Amino acid sequence: MAFSKNSYWMKSGVYTILQRVTNLFTGFGSFFILVRTFDKDEMGAYALFLTVSSLIEVSKNGLIQNAQIKYSASASEEEYPKILSASFTLNVLIAVFLIIVLLILANPLSELWKSPDLKNMFYLYCITTLILVPFYQFNFIQQANLDFKGIFYSSLVRQGIFFTGILVSVIIGYNISLNEIVWLMTIGATLGTLVSYPFVKKFFRISKKIEWVWVKKLFHYGKYVFGTNVSSMIYSSIDQMMLGSLLGPKNVAVYNTAARVNNFVEVPLSAVAAIVFPQSAKRIETEGKQSVCYLYERSVGLLLAMIIPIIIITLLFTKEIIWVIAGDQYYSSIPILQLIILGTFLQPFGRQFGVVMDSIGKPNINFKLLVLIAVINIILNYIFITNFGTIGAAIGTMISLFIFFIINQIILKKEIGVKTHHSFIYMYKFYIEGFNVIKNKIIKTKQ
Secondary structure, X not given: OHHHHHHHHHHHHHHHHHHHHHHXXXXXXXXXXXXXXXXXXXXXXXXXXXXXXXXXXXXXXXXXXXXXXXXXOOOOOOHHHHHHHHXXXXXXXXXXXXXXXXXXXXXXHHHHOOOOHHHHHHHHHHHHHHHHHHHHHHHHHHHHOOOOHHHHHHHHHHHHHHHHHHHHHHHOOOOOOHHHHHHHHHHHHHHHHHHHHHHHOOOOOXXXXXXXXXXXXXXXXXXXXXXXXXXXXXXXXXXXHHHHHHHOHHHHHHHHHHHHOHHHHHHHHHHHHHHHHHHHHHHHHHOOHHHHHHHHHHHHHHHHHHHHHHHHHHHHOHHHHHHHHHOHHHHHHHHHHHHHHHHXXXXXHHHHHHHHHHHOOOHHHHHHHHHXXXXXXXXXXXXXXXXXXXXXXXXXXXXXXXXXXXXXXXXHHHHHOOOHHHHHHHHHHHHHHHHHHHHHHHHHHHO
């Protein structure tokens, strides 16, 4: 049994980390090229577009992903195809709804953020949204079956096509437009879906009849996760949205440059969350809340151990990092980056809090809390942006993140008995274990 658990964590961990790392570097590579190709107005428009497109993807996935994983992971042979059919139906319905919303808001948002280019970009992205329905559906099926290999390869193709297209345009001296950026996303999503199908085929057993009972069941479970993801995305991106409306896209470009470094922290956060949730959902059924408490404290400890070196390096070499990723024309991002990177210390607690609430069947708690924090963040951002300019967005977000940390720790202690200091003990143990491994290898090498 111990071997099988270790095997799961090793295999799923490797593919999930690889996926996050490749997404990080293709995304960073694309940004690295575009920030030197576009002016600040275009970069600001691109950053705002990514904010909205990410909001669409994350919110839609929230309605489908966790509900499908929770029910299909433990479903009988008879119920499994019905769940997949219902999940696919729900995926299509929510995609159509979001496309209609995007079509309606495309023009108002482009006017609010003083960027005419955004309107056509949003129109074109509606095509990508449709293509991403099967792409993500295939990913969810594989995740529910604890198979992460196909997710890695399909994501690699999707992001790789996007990055390669941008790279080739620079090599041949072609000035790529913002609209063509969206077309590259569409092509990448299409090819990624095609690559994913052979991996998911063995798990893809879908009922020909739509089981509306299951559609409703998935919806009612997922609606809180959907709301949570929307609130979470608004919370995490309201700083850039408000900067766009209050100060214009140029200031968004400056702020987004600093926020890009935060993507390096997002890799372990997302990877660990993707691995922990299926395990938590299973353990809560067989071992009770105590096992989930252990998973939370240990996973947060692991994340802290991974993030703290990134924080220290970033604080020591902030100027050099900004110069490398964007050039000296973005030095105004330096104090913003320093504040943002300090805030990442609290992110593991909040991210795993959401995982726990979903796995113990109380996504409504996470939803309500994130709505509250999103509202607080909007108020704080407005106050600090209007008084301090671009850096005010980082200050407001930092304060709201700390408030979120305090509240979620109180809730976790009440729900599953979490002790915050245990995560720091696990963090220390990870460092000691890592040090001992390195020491033993050095000793063996000398011998």
